Amino acid sequence: MAHTLYNVFFSPTKSTEAITDKVADAIAQDRDLSNLIMNLTKPNRRPALVSGEPGDVLVFGFPVYSGRVPAVLMESIALLEGEGAVAVVVGVYGNRDYDDALLEAADLLTMQGFNVIAAGAFSAEHSMAPRVGAGRPDADDLAAATQFGHDVAALIEAGERKMPSIKGNRPYRDGMPDTGMRPSTTDACTACGICVKLCPMGIIDADDPAKVGDGCLQCNACVKGCPEDAKVFDAEGAKKIVAMLEGNCMARKEPELFL
Ligand SMILES: Cc1cc2nc3c(=O)[nH]c(=O)nc-3n(C[C@H](O)[C@H](O)[C@H](O)COP(=O)(O)O)c2cc1C
Ligand code: SF4
Ligand code: SF4
Structure with a gap:
């Protein structure tokens, strides 16, 4: 029976998507799995149900926020049902640190019934500070992500189902405080509506895009877009x-891989 590679990610400014795609493509290719992409970034795509089974593989990609898994993803993670499927954690961070985020994601997916056999932290441009990690992920990062995928596929083939030792502490560090911070809009706005479509929280007013409601993640998708x-x-x-x-x-920080 054909099994599925679930490529599930949240990626407001697309660096997580770029890395996670490479990992997922390599595993799907080597294991001959059908590759199902589930992009959780847009609010109408969350949460989404995954019903795994042994033989399936989940690649779960997220941006590290304050050294943790973004709280906005908790509802989605609660709907990922492992039932013995393998999972791979991909955390993408802005060249500061990923702190406890990989470990937290691995713990959460284990609680959802997945066998987490690998985790990778990849550095990328910091979405709040574009000079930090500028130009990343670059070709070397993408090649490392592909190689990580091939190495994970080999582990699956060898029957590995145990969680490796992953950097991080329990209890996890405090997550992001809700500061109410949100972007301002200058007079240069033409009300084109692009930011309205990009916002993963759906909080930019379609009739007046200068108005930004509560719940901003500071993800910077609107700023960059x-x-x-x-x-x-x-x-x-x-x-x-x-x-x-x-x-x-x-x-520069290099990828850190646990498998
Ligand atoms: C609210 C917020 C908190 C962040 N916290 C961290 C952090 O703790 N460590 C770090 O290195 N990068 C941090 N970053 C940077 C992102 O993890 C990084 O830019 C990531 O590549 C963004 O992923 P995306 O391109 O898929 O949106 C943070 C970014 C945001 C918006
Ligand atoms: S993207 Fe948003 S802020 Fe920028 S011009 Fe268009 S509507 Fe205005
Ligand atoms: S308003 Fe906030 S949540 Fe929405 S795109 Fe902009 S930074 Fe992200």
Whole structure:
């Protein structure tokens, strides 16, 4: 019977998607699985049900937020049913640190009935501070993601079903506080509506895109996607975070793989 590779990810600014796709494609190819892409980024795609079974593989990709799995994904994770399927965790972070996020994701998927056999942390451009991790993922990162996928496929073939030792601490560090921070909109806005479609929380007003409601993730999808550069995080708190990241996190970090 044909089995399925579930390529499930959340990726507001698309670096997680780029890495997770490479991992998933390599596993699907080597294991001859049908590749089912489930992009959880748009609000109308969440949550989504996965009913796994032995022989299936889940690749779960997420951006690291404050060293944790983004809280917005908890409802979706609760609908991933493993039933003995294998899972691979892919955490993508902005060249600061992934802290406890890989371990947390592995624990959550284990509780959902998956056999987590591998986890990878990949560095990418920081969505809040584009000079940090600039240009990443690059060709070397994508090649490392593909090789990780091939190595995972070989482990599955060899019958490995145990969770490896994964960097991180329990209890996990505190997650993101709700600061109420959200982007401002400058007079350059033409009300084109692009940001409305990009927002993973659906909180940008379609009739007046300068209005941003509660629940902003600070994911920066609207900032990066605006053709007029009209969405900006200009609050003092946001500027301090950027300065801290640019001051401390410029040295290149390589992928860290646990399998
Ligand atoms: C709210 C928020 C918190 C973040 N926290 C961290 C972090 O703790 N460590 C880190 O290295 N990067 C952090 N990042 C950066 C993202 O993990 C990184 O840019 C990631 O590549 C974004 O994924 P995406 O392109 O799929 O949206 C954070 C980004 C946001 C928006
Ligand atoms: S993408 Fe930019 S220009 Fe278009 S509606 Fe949003 S803020 Fe305005
Ligand atoms: S409004 Fe907030 S959640 Fe929506 S795209 Fe912009 S930064 Fe992301």
